[in-house]
Amino acid sequence: MNLQAEIPLDYMIILSILVFFIGLMGVLIRRNLITMLMGVELMLNAVNINFTAFNHYLFPHRLEGHFFALIVMAIAAAEAAVAIALIINIYRQFATVSVDDVDELKF
Amino acid sequence: MTGPKIIFFILAISIVVFSILSITSRKILRAAIYLLFVLVAMAGLYYMMNFPFLAAVQLILYAGGIVVLIIFSILLTSQINSKLEPPRRSHLLSGALTAIAGIALSAVTILQFAFKPSSKPAIGTDMRTIGLQLMGTGENGYALPFEVISILLLAALVGSIFIALKNRT
Numbered sequence: 001m002n003l004q005a006e007i008p009l010d011y012m013i014i015l016s017i018l019v020f021f022i023g024l025m026g027v028l029i030r031r032n033l034i035t036m037l038m039g040v041e042l043m044l045n046a047v048n049i050n051f052t053a054f055n056h057y058l059f060p061h062r063l064e065g066h067f068f069a070l071i072v073m074a075i076a077a078a079e080a081a082v083a084i085a086l087i088i089n090i091y092r093q094f095a096t097v098s099v100d101d102v103d104e105l106k107f
Numbered sequence: 108m109t110g111p112k113i114i115f116f117i118l119a120i121s122i123v124v125f126s127i128l129s130i131t132s133r134k135i136l137r138a139a140i141y142l143l144f145v146l147v148a149m150a151g152l153y154y155m156m157n158f159p160f161l162a163a164v165q166l167i168l169y170a171g172g173i174v175v176l177i178i179f180s181i182l183l184t185s186q187i188n189s190k191l192e193p194p195r196r197s198h199l200l201s202g203a204l205t206a207i208a209g210i211a212l213s214a215v216t217i218l219q220f221a222f223k224p225s226s227k228p229a230i231g232t233d234m235r236t237i238g239l240q241l242m243g244t245g246e247n248g249y250a251l252p253f254e255v256i257s258i259l260l261l262a263a264l265v266g267s268i269f270i271a272l273k274n275r276t
Contacts, residue, residue, distance in 0.1 A: 006111040006112050007111065009222060010218055013214075013217055014214060014218075015122065017210055019122060019126055020209075021205075021210045022123070022126045023126065023130070025130060025205065026126075026130030028201065028205060028206075031191075031198075032185075032191055034135065034177060034181055034184065035130070038129060041142065041146075045145070045169075048149070048165075052152075052153060052158055052161060053156065056156040056158070057222070058225060060228075061225060061227035061228060061230050063237065066160075066161055067241065067249045070161065071252055073165065074168075074256045077260075080177070081263050082266055082270065084177070084179075084180045085266075085268075085270040088180060088184065097185065
């Protein structure tokens with residue numbers, strides 16, 4: 001399917017910008033570690049839209065953006081696993097996951 | 108309005124609306140479910156751009172893996188019925204200001220740039236091409252990033268087990 005005639009690249013870029021900054025706003029306004037992690041996931045997904053859109057619209061003879069998006073997904077999975085391990089450990093120590101209450105580095 | 112355009116707008120509007128809901132919902136489990144909707148709509152976007160493998164990976168890895176992991180950690184750490192406290196007004200203001208300034212700045216700068224599409228014929232995105240390139244070592248081969256990712260995943264696996272260990276001595 002040829003999307004160029006139907007949907008310009010600009011639409012994809014605008015969508016990606018919107019989702020990225022919504023994710024950034026989520027990281028900034030939320031005070032709960034898990035919801036902040038959700039904001040980070042939104043940002044990573046926005047970047048993936050950009051990679052695939054540039055691949056599809058500008059360089060269809062290669063699959064560079066496709067593989068980059070694949071690698072971003074793998075890194076996001078690793079990041080989520082480590083972050084959730086950290087969150088569970090923090091919950092065990094402080095009995096809360098709110099960033100305002102987690103303010104000690106060492107016991 | 109043609110078919111692909113209508114589908115794109117449905118997907119785009121649902122992505123934006125659900126991501127806003129996901130960062131503003133005061134029930135944490137609902138926020139996770141809204142995030143799931145965003146991820147599924149993005150898989151639809153990948154299907155539109157003719158990347159079926161990426162869409163399948165998105166559904167399996169994000170919708171099936173990461174969201175389940177997030178919901179799992181919500182169930183471990185929070186009371187489901189309690190509402191999150193609303194964000195402080197100063198945080199809300201600075202966050203919204205940062206987001207709007209960022210959107211304006213990047214939209215203005217990126218949309219001014221004239222992108223030049225390459226004129227070479229498009230390559231197929233079937234499984235055979237993807238597999239050959241992912242394992243290839245020559246031109247258009249991505250064997251090295253593939254191996255690096257496998258080591259990263261191993262390190263993340265070991266690291267997260269070590270971090271979450273109960274009593275380490």
